[in-house]
Amino acid sequence: MGFNIAIDGPAGAGKSTIAKRLAKELNFIYVDTGALYRALAYAFWNQGIAPDDEAAIAKACEDVSVALVYENGVQQVLLNGEDISAFLRQEAVGNMASAISVYPAVREKLLSIQQDIAKQEDVVMDGRDIGTCVLPNAQCKIYLTASARTRAERRYKELLERGEEGDIDVIENDIKERDHRDMTRAIAPLKQADDAVLVDSTEMTIDEVVAAIKNEVSRAMNEA
Ligand code: DC
Secondary structure: OOOEEEEEOOOOOOHHHHHHHHHHHHOOEEEEOHHHHHHHHHHHHHOOOOOOOHHHHHHHHHHOOEEEEEEOOEEEEEEOOEEOHHHOOOHHHHHHHHHHOOOHHHHHHHHHHHHHHHHHOOEEEEEOOHHHHHOOOOOEEEEEEOOHHHHHHHHHHHHHHOOOOOOHHHHHHHHHHHHHHHHHOOOOOOOOOOOOEEEEOOOOOHHHHHHHHHHHHHHHHHHO
């Protein structure tokens, strides 16, 4: 097993920004597990499957192939062999990913992909259930969160920077809805693992969060 750092938390808490920075500084591989759920959501969306049609989704899971590859340390998601990473960041794909992530067929399909990488490589892996289900033996576990309003403000700024428009109250409501769905689903719900360290980034800069997590990583590396 490589050295595994698990970062879980709700949408918009800054997991990917922080995990990417951390992976670069430590020379670890960054694994964005949300991209796997998004890839399946994208596939089902294109096939016209409704997010509440569990039977069709379970069937479609059997016929689709998803894989992660790394080029110069950057993750690419292959759907049936084709790199679809560029299509995964839209809000609609994220919401569909959250909706389909409740199904056992979806979670089972993606579990071994995540576990296999962590067995072979030193990883910073972010998601919802990494510390609790995917990598229960990770040497370092972080639960990264922030208030819903702060997360909405961050998303809103990202949209503006991309030249897109948004309504901050709508974004905040979407975030709260997604939190609720991710935290209350029956299988592998989002929650802080018993042995995870809580980092609340509401009042913290990115540099401060990275520094706080690096402290935890150093502590875990000394213990390992
Ligand atoms: O992190 P993200 O926004 O890209 O994730 C999209 C959705 O995928 C998220 O709302 C729930 C699901 N997901 C999950 O169930 N388990 C993970 N480890 C990662 C994501």
